[in-house]
Amino acid sequence: MKQRIAIDAMGGDHGVAVMLAGAALARHRHESFEFLLVGDEVQIEKALDNHPGLRSASQILHSDKQISGDVRPSQAVRQSRGTSIGMAIDAVKAGEASAAVSGGNTGALMAIAKLALRTMPGIDRPALAALLPTLRDHDVIMLDLGANTECDARNLVQFAVMGAAYSRILYDFDAPKVRLLNIGTEDMKGTEDLRDAAQQLKEAAGLPMAFEGFTEADKISSGDIDVIVTDGFSGNIALKAVEGAARFVTDLLKRSFASSLRSKFGFLISRPATELLRHHLDPNNHNGAVFLGLNGVVVKSHGSADAKGVANAVEVAARLVKHDVTQRIVDDLGNFDTGADAPAQKRAV
Amino acid sequence: MKQRIAIDAMGGDHGVAVMLAGAALARHRHESFEFLLVGDEVQIEKALDNHPGLRSASQILHSDKQISGDVRPSQAVRQSRGTSIGMAIDAVKAGEASAAVSGGNTGALMAIAKLALRTMPGIDRPALAALLPTLRDHDVIMLDLGANTECDARNLVQFAVMGAAYSRILYDFDAPKVRLLNIGTEDMKGTEDLRDAAQQLKEAAGLPMAFEGFTEADKISSGDIDVIVTDGFSGNIALKAVEGAARFVTDLLKRSFASSLRSKFGFLISRPATELLRHHLDPNNHNGAVFLGLNGVVVKSHGSADAKGVANAVEVAARLVKHDVTQRIVDDLGNFDTGADAPAQKRAV
Numbered sequence: 001m002k003q004r005i006a007i008d009a010m011g012g013d014h015g016v017a018v019m020l021a022g023a024a025l026a027r028h029r030h031e032s033f034e035f036l037l038v039g040d041e042v043q044i045e046k047a048l049d050n051h052p053g054l055r056s057a058s059q060i061l062h063s064d065k066q067i068s069g070d071v072r073p074s075q076a077v078r079q080s081r082g083t084s085i086g087m088a089i090d091a092v093k094a095g096e097a098s099a100a101v102s103g104g105n106t107g108a109l110m111a112i113a114k115l116a117l118r119t120m121p122g123i124d125r126p127a128l129a130a131l132l133p134t135l136r137d138h139d140v141i142m143l144d145l146g147a148n149t150e151c152d153a154r155n156l157v158q159f160a161v162m163g164a165a166y167s168r169i170l171y172d173f174d175a176p177k178v179r180l181l182n183i184g185t186e187d188m189k190g191t192e193d194l195r196d197a198a199q200q201l202k203e204a205a206g207l208p209m210a211f212e213g214f215t216e217a218d219k220i221s222s223g224d225i226d227v228i229v230t231d232g233f234s235g236n237i238a239l240k241a242v243e244g245a246a247r248f249v250t251d252l253l254k255r256s257f258a259s260s261l262r263s264k265f266g267f268l269i270s271r272p273a274t275e276l277l278r279h280h281l282d283p284n285n286h287n288g289a290v291f292l293g294l295n296g297v298v299v300k301s302h303g304s305a306d307a308k309g310v311a312n313a314v315e316v317a318a319r320l321v322k323h324d325v326t327q328r329i330v331d332d333l334g335n336f337d338t339g340a341d342a343p344a345q346k347r348a349v
Numbered sequence: 350m351k352q353r354i355a356i357d358a359m360g361g362d363h364g365v366a367v368m369l370a371g372a373a374l375a376r377h378r379h380e381s382f383e384f385l386l387v388g389d390e391v392q393i394e395k396a397l398d399n400h401p402g403l404r405s406a407s408q409i410l411h412s413d414k415q416i417s418g419d420v421r422p423s424q425a426v427r428q429s430r431g432t433s434i435g436m437a438i439d440a441v442k443a444g445e446a447s448a449a450v451s452g453g454n455t456g457a458l459m460a461i462a463k464l465a466l467r468t469m470p471g472i473d474r475p476a477l478a479a480l481l482p483t484l485r486d487h488d489v490i491m492l493d494l495g496a497n498t499e500c501d502a503r504n505l506v507q508f509a510v511m512g513a514a515y516s517r518i519l520y521d522f523d524a525p526k527v528r529l530l531n532i533g534t535e536d537m538k539g540t541e542d543l544r545d546a547a548q549q550l551k552e553a554a555g556l557p558m559a560f561e562g563f564t565e566a567d568k569i570s571s572g573d574i575d576v577i578v579t580d581g582f583s584g585n586i587a588l589k590a591v592e593g594a595a596r597f598v599t600d601l602l603k604r605s606f607a608s609s610l611r612s613k614f615g616f617l618i619s620r621p622a623t624e625l626l627r628h629h630l631d632p633n634n635h636n637g638a639v640f641l642g643l644n645g646v647v648v649k650s651h652g653s654a655d656a657k658g659v660a661n662a663v664e665v666a667a668r669l670v671k672h673d674v675t676q677r678i679v680d681d682l683g684n685f686d687t688g689a690d691a692p693a694q695k696r697a698v
Contacts, residue, residue, distance in 0.1 A: 146532055183498070217585075217590035217593060240567040242591075245569075250598065252626050256629075
């Protein structure tokens with residue numbers, strides 16, 4: 001089966017040109033990719049003049065409405081009909097596309113996707129999972145990053161299963177190393193829900209992962225962990241704190257280099273080193289946050305992503321479709337049994 | 350009145366020598382400082398041989414027991430009698446010292462201090478406040494960082510008052526800029542407690558601060574905020590995430606510089622720049638986390654701090670004593686009135 005990916009051509013800070021350049025780059029790397037380009041037909045046609053390869057692999061779905069960046073999720077759902085995000089998601093729902101990629105309003109995309117595609121069987125709440133750079137040669141997956149402000153133990157266990165499935169698909173890991181984000185690594189640390197979730201994962205049989213307990217937030221980028229599981233509030237705090245601190249250090253470095261003539265000269269000479277740093281930290285190389293737990297693949301490209309970033313997001317979507325992430329999560333949930341919890345649940349019924 | 354600071358000489362990863370070297374450095378800078386050195390008399394006497402200035406300003410309080418790093422807070426409280434932490438805190442309680450500084454087990458110090466000194470009038474729960482580096486010429490104060498895993502709106506409002514008092518004392522700001530840490534800046538973002546706290550601070554009269562709403566975690570180091578208020582769980586996650594990311598970027602940078610001969614040469618030339626970066630990020634320059642909200646000043650020095658770091662922690666303690674942080678918080682609480690909340694509370698009575 002050919003993969004057909006719906007692109008919300010109107011999302012993203014840089015507009016149609018960058019979204020299509022990204023799709024074209026992904027298509028250039030993977031000849032089997034096909035696209036459904038959703039958005040203003042005139043603008044799309046014009047942008048396609050630069051990308052004959054993409055044009056030959058694409059259909060256009062005209063939409064003359066967009067959801068702006070400052071619309072609340074609840075409003076977005078009401079306004080979604082006929083918008084580029086709404087039509088891209090509807091195409092997934094109708095089976096006309098196997099995945100949707102958008103660079104638009106995250107909250108709106110999440111709310112529209114959840115309403116249209118519905119949460120998949122066995123999962124109570126979908127979660128937003130992103131990739132963060134590490135000192136090793138692969139990124140770490142962190143979820144949830146803001147879809148759910150408050151989460152209970154059951155949600156966290158499900159996030160662990162979804163994150164592990166994503167990690168196995170992305171990196172071919174047999175048993176990804178999974179940890180729960182906490183304020184200490186001892187058993188008694190953190191909230192009751194965190195301790196419950198850890199207990200369930202520790203005692204579960206048939207786990208499609210290596211559950212290794214808690215981690216503190218200073219180990220996120222260590223590369224020793226493949227999947228970090230957290231509630232959406234803490235996850236968002238951790239993600240933003242990492243982004244802010246990385247920018248802070250690189251800003252300081254720039255200032256330091258500019259502080260004297262000698263330093264400026266040193267900077268020029270060590271250009272390859274600072275370029276390597278820049279490449280490693282470039283969000284475009286880690287672009288593509290995934291909504292896991294829906295009946296369909298939906299990927300959020302960062303609003304400020306460039307063509308390379310959009311291409312990465314498209315490739316993430318394609319990989320999740322190819323390896324049928326939804327079915328894999330269903331299978332994983334069927335195979336594993338949280339010994340501690342199941343009898344209690346039965347008693348409760 | 351001369352200031353007398355109780356030093357837990359046994360706390361800290363590097364032992365008596367570093368704790369006393371730190372005290373000696375602080376004394377060298379401030380001739381009025383006096384010390385009560387709590388710990389093993391023989392070890393302290395030996396270390397004092399290197400610091401005649403400190404010896405002339407110090408009394409020794411012998412303790413032959415210590416609380417180890419892995420003891421739980423609840424155990425620590427039971428074992429505290431006669432330990433160096435316990436006796437340093439008791440000296441504050443008895444008025445024999447005006448502040449205590451320890452580099453020992455944070456949870457133990459917090460629990461022992463809370464039990465002995467009690468929470469001050471008008472405050473429901475003490476909070477741990479630390480200093481983080483920014484792009485400006487002053488640090489940002491963040492609290493709570495782990496004393497309270499879960500906090501309600503009332504706690505957060507009190508933390509804001511305490512953090513603002515600390516900021517005014519430390520930096521002589523008239524009205525420090527205060528924000529609540531959240532996952533977005535719009536009014537409807539985050540938990541109900543966060544929204545409540547923001548509402549109360551927005552509507553309060555006589556605020557000893559400029560309350561500016563919410564901030565996301567990527568702005569922590571921007572220098573645009575003087576005090577960041579959060580619950581202990583999120584605060585700990587944010588603090589550790591910032592520390593981890595800063596280390597990650599500097600590790601990457603080291604690797605990048607080592608990646609080629611040319612880069613190594615560039616590194617040597619730009620040494621002043623990277624030294625400036627190192628200086629700015631050095632935790633010793635931001636050492637001294639304060640327990641705010643107790644009847645007495647208690648400062649936690651980082652376990653790995655060097656003499657310069659310990660001296661900073663001692664100076665923070667002295668400054669809080671000199672400006673009577675406890676009385677200042679009492680006054681601030683008396684002056685300000687959260688218009689929205691007070692009538693409701695009266696009705697509830």
